[in-house]
Amino acid sequence: MKLLNYTSKYFAWLLFFVLTGWAIIFYFQMLDEIYDSMDDGLENQKLLVIRNTRQKDSMLIKSDFGDGYYTLNTISEKSALSFKDSYRDTLMYMHNEQDYEPVRLLESVFKQNDQYYKVKVITSMVEEDDLIEDLLFSILWLYLGLILSILILNNLILKKVWNPFYKLLENLRNFKIEKDQKIDLEDSKIEEFNTLNEDINDLITKSVRSYQSQKQFIENASHEIQTPIAIAINKLELLLEDNNLEEKQANKIISAIENLERLSRFNQSLLLLAKIENKQFPETQEINLNELTQNILKNFEDLIVHKNARLKVDSKEQLILYINPDLAQILLTNLIKNAIIHNPDSGLIRISIDSKNWQIANPGDESLDQKYLFTRFQKVKDNSRSSGLGLAISRAIANLYNLDLSYHFQDGHIFKISVSEAR
Numbered sequence: 460m461k462l463l464n465y466t467s468k469y470f471a472w473l474l475f476f477v478l479t480g481w482a483i484i485f486y487f488q489m490l491d492e493i494y495d496s497m498d499d500g501l502e503n504q505k506l507l508v509i510r511n512t513r514q515k516d517s518m519l520i521k522s523d524f525g526d527g528y529y530t531l532n533t534i535s536e537k538s539a540l541s542f543k544d545s546y547r548d549t550l551m552y553m554h555n556e557q558d559y560e561p562v563r564l565l566e567s568v569f570k571q572n573d574q575y576y577k578v579k580v581i582t583s584m585v586e587e588d589d590l591i592e593d594l595l596f597s598i599l600w601l602y603l604g605l606i607l608s609i610l611i612l613n614n615l616i617l618k619k620v621w622n623p624f625y626k627l628l629e630n631l632r633n634f635k636i637e638k639d640q641k642i643d644l645e646d647s648k649i650e651e652f653n654t655l656n657e658d659i660n661d662l663i664t665k666s667v668r669s670y671q672s673q674k675q676f677i678e679n680a681s682h683e684i685q686t687p688i689a690i691a692i693n694k695l696e697l698l699l700e701d702n703n704l705e706e707k708q709a710n711k712i713i714s715a716i717e718n719l720e721r722l723s724r725f726n727q728s729l730l731l732l733a734k735i736e737n738k739q740f741p742e743t744q745e746i747n748l749n750e751l752t753q754n755i756l757k758n759f760e761d762l763i764v765h766k767n768a769r770l771k772v773d774s775k776e777q778l779i780l781y782i783n784p785d786l787a788q789i790l791l792t793n794l795i796k797n798a799i800i801h802n803p804d805s806g807l808i809r810i811s812i813d814s815k816n817w818q819i820a821n822p823g824d825e826s827l828d829q830k831y832l833f834t835r836f837q838k839v840k841d842n843s844r845s846s847g848l849g850l851a852i853s854r855a856i857a858n859l860y861n862l863d864l865s866y867h868f869q870d871g872h873i874f875k876i877s878v879s880e881a882r
Contacts, residue, residue, distance in 0.1 A: 833853075
């Protein structure tokens with residue numbers, strides 16, 4: 460959810476509760492004012508009724524409201540002395556409405572010529588259900604109007620205010636540290652946005668500097684470490700050609716050469732993994748994994764024959780990826796090589812390819828530990844020639860291009876590369 464919509468949601472809920480509370484308070488205050496006004500009117504009508512009756516020679520008794528807005532009846536002295544004026548709501552049949560309607564009633568007592576009289580005065584009042592309905596619709600339209608105003612304010616006015624922030628987000632989204640580019644930070648009249656721009660700029664500068672230092676270190680390490688290892692191996696190989704060497708001495712030299720070669724492979728794998736994680740392979744192109752698979756298998760023909768392995772490739776559809784060609788080669792080579800090396804004698808290696816998946820399967824007796832399978836220095840089996848980085852490199856390449864590299868065991872080992880739906 461966008462920031463402006465997120466704040467609008469809270470504004471909407473806040474207005475809902477505020478307007479609801481305000482409507483309840485306003486309703487009771489309005490009722491109180493209405494009752495005060497009607498009671499004052501009833502009091503005035505009562506006084507007019509009493510004055511008019513006293514001006515007449517004889518009292519006209521009215522027992523009902525059939526022909527007027529008041530009644531007048533005699534009352535005993537005992538009842539009159541204990542009676543207090545009272546206001547109350549009641550219902551009265553209205554002929555024009557042909558229904559009972561609410562009215563406000565005042566009952567009072569007065570004395571005339573040693574006789575006590577009880578007077579009742581009525582006046583029509585606002586129906587509470589109509590009042591509540593009208594108030595509800597008024598509040599609803601007010602609420603909708605305020606929400607509409609907030610949305611207009613957010614999308615027309617506040618959006619311009621937040622424009623530097625959205626500009627910064629867009630620049631950060633397009634920023635690629637490996638391309639050594641700068642972010643165009645827009646000046647703003649808002650102090651907080653300028654502070655954010657300065658902090659972002661400092662952070663990017665430090666990150667780029669750190670990335671360049673790390674990249675330089677990797678490049679230097681690749682040269683400075685590999686060169687002495689190659690020289691040492693070369694000299695040991697020359698020494699091994701000496702005919703005066705004893706068998707025991709030759710075996711020790713061979714062992715030293717094997718360990719140096721393993722160190723060289725280990726160093727190359729670590730440097731490759733670091734380069735992948737630092738995104739130092741920016742070049743991409745369209746790669747057909749079906750064709751690449753066939754090319755890799757040709758390179759492993761001798762190993763396949765040596766391992767007495769059987770091979771079945773099922774290319775259902777063409778799988779095309781935009782990926783660095785060298786990394787694509789490494790990704791498939793690691794998986795195919797593992798399947799061949801760890802394949803039992805005469806085992807069937809099956810490769811299946813469609814437009815969304817690349818899968819390789821080979822027989823096996825038990826499942827591998829999936830928790831550590833793709834971590835560094837974890838070997839599929841005990842193999843002194845393995846660096847334990849092959850699957851870690853494959854996972855790093857897959858992650859770099861939003862591919863899903865997974866493993867599961869079902870009558871054998873199955874490694875699967877799936878194209879993410881988000882790509």
